[in-house]
C-alpha cells in the first residue's frame with residue numbers, strides 16, 4: 324500500500340489549521356472526519372495532529388456543543404452553507420453535532436505520541452472543552468436522563484441516509500422552496516442521497532433554526548427523534564476514555580458525573596438489544612419502537628463495550644455472516660436487506676473508519692481473528708479501488724464519493740501502517 328500517497332492526501336487537503344475531508348465536495352472542517360484525520364496526522368507530523376483538534380474545538384459553542392461543520396472560510400462548492408443553518412455567533416457553523424469520537428482519538432494520540440510533553444500540554448488545554456462537550460451530549464441530547472442520547476437530524480449520526488432512518492424521515496415534511504444541491508456537481512447521483520431526503524434534511528435544519536437551537540423547544544416540535552445506537556456507543560467509549568484522561572490530568576471533579584452517565588447508558592442500552600436481530604438496534608423515539616435494520620451502527624456497541632459476553636458472541640457470528648455476504652466488507656447495510664444499495668452512500672458501501680471501530684471492538688472482546696479479517700477486507704478496498712476514496716462499492720470495491728479522502732488516508736496510516 325502506498326503510504327506516501329496517503330500522507331500526500333492529508334498534505335493536499337491541509338488548509339493550515341484544519342483538514343478538509345476532500346476538496347470541492349466538503350470544503351470545510353467536519354467534526355468526526357477531523358478526529359480520524361488527526362490520528363492520521365499523528366503518524367508523521369505530531370504537531371499538526373494537535374492543531375487539528377484545536378481548530379475543531381475553537382468552534383465550540385458556549386453551551387458545549389462542537390458543531391458538525393465549521394465553516395472557517397467562504398466556499399461556494401457546498402450546500403447548505405452557514406446562511407441556511409442560521410447560527411449567529413462565533414465561527415460560522417452548522418447547528419448540530421456528529422458522533423463524538425474526539426476523546427477516544429485524543430487518548431490514542433496521547434498514547435502514540437513521541438513528543439509527550441507537547442502532547443500532554445495539548446491534552447491539558449483541551450480537556451475542559453472535551454468535558455463540556457460530553458456534558459452537552461448528556462444534557463441537551465438526553466433531556467429526560469434516559470441514558471440514551473437522541474438526535475433531531477440524520478446528519479448528526481454521520482450516517483446520513485442509512486435505511487434505518489427511512490421511516491422516521493418519511494414523517495418529515497419536504498421544504499417547498501427551491502435550492503441547488505452542490506454535492507451532485509462532484510459525485511454521481513447514484514452514490515448520493517435522493518432529492519426527497521435532501522428536502523427533509525433541510526426542513527429539519529429550518530425547524531432547529533425556528534426554535535433557536537434549543538433542544539427543549541426542538542424536541543416536542545420535531546417529527547424526527549431518533550436514538551442512533553452508533554452515536555450512543557461512540558459516546559460511551561469516548562466517555563470511558565475521557566474519565567481516564569480526567570484522572571490522569573487531575574480533573575477528578577468531573578469523574579463522578581461522567582461515571583454516572585456511563586452506568587446509566589450501560590443499563591439503558593440493554594433495551595436496544597434484539598435477540599432476533601442478534602445486535603443492538605436504533606430506536607425511533609416518536610413511535611417508541613426499534614428500527615429493525617441491520618446497519619453497521621448496530622455493531623458499534625462492540626466499540627462502546629456495551630455488549631455482555633453472550634451478546635458479543637452473537638454479534639461476532641452475525642459479523643462473520645455479514646462479511647461473507649458481499650465481496651468487499653463490511654457493507655454499511657447488510658446485503659440481505661431489501662434496502663441495500665452497494666454504492667449509495669450509507670445504504671451499503673464500505674466505510675473504513677467504521678470498519679476500524681468495529682474491528683477494535685471485536686478485538687477487545689477477544690475476536691482477534693475476525694478483527695484481522697475486517698482489517699484485510701478494508702485494505703482490499705483501497706487496493707481494488709486504486710486510491711483513498713470516501714467509501715467503496717461493497718460488491719466491486721470501486722471507489723465512491725469523494726476521491727483523495729482524508730479519513731480514508733488517515734485510517735490507512737494509523738491502522739494499516741502503524742498497526
Ligand code: DGY
Pocket residue numbers: 391402478483506
Ligand atoms: C453532506 O453534506 O453530505 C454531509 O454528510 C453532511 O454532513
